[in-house]
Amino acid sequence: MSKASKGIKTLKKTIEKVNHGNKIATNIPAGMAAAGPPLGPMLGQHGLNIAAFCKDFNERTKDIKEGIALPTRITVNPDRSYTLVIHQPPTTFFLKQAAGIQRGAMEPGKEVCGKVSLRHLYEIAKIKSTDPVMETKSLAEICKMFVGIAHSCGIEIVKDLDPSEYQQFLKEREEIVSKQKKELQEKKEAKMLRTV
Template sequence: MSKAGGKMKAMKKAVDKVVHGNLIKTNIPAGMAIAGPPLGPMLGQRGLNIAAFCKDFNARTAHFIEGVPLPCRILVRSDRSYELTIHNPPSTYFIKQAAGIQRGAMSPGKSRWSENWCH
């Protein structure tokens, strides 16, 4: 039992240290970056200055309509600096806006019409 206990302690020490990846992929609404969840904790656990990031993001997305979801890639460097890449809004956002709906189908490929006429 003592051998197993020793191995468990060694494993536990190895697990205690959590290493976060250096790339964050997220969608942030244009002009609406705030220090609260979910963005704040993602940046904070990697050691970034959250207020400075929010100010930078909101300034860089000022030309977009406020609230448009923007896919972002944040590359965090070891010196706690970052490289922010902002992509164009997803096409599904524009399709939903044109259709005047809030969200898409809950079960894609199935509709009441097709279920009634297939039998």
């Protein structure tokens, strides 16, 4: 056995095992944490008191509109206590709210499903800048990042938004969405017929 391999073996014995903690990253609807699946089993396998966690989460999110999915980071400590970090709702949620739409584009890049003004984008960036992952980024960087997210949803960023023109755009868009839904339903039905 060489000197180097002996040195490595002794080094392995002296290094302490680093405990990074058990981290859980999930989205939980505001005010609706429940012991059932999928949250209950996820927490249970880490040995957490599920009922206490749900009560704590629901209490912390009582001021937020119920049902909004909140990105949540849970760090489970060895003594089965936990650290809970609740982020702002996802950027896509804010963009869709600002655009007044329910869903993104079926083919982003080829169609526009909604429009958001630069002012909306800036306000969303200010809200999201409070998230721990955004603390090191400037508002300009966050805005640039959100332009990309908006584009991937099919939302166009415009300098100014005329309310009456946009209302007309949304009416026309409703017709397109209903056609798309009908086509999807027909494809599903056709696929079900083929599998039978």
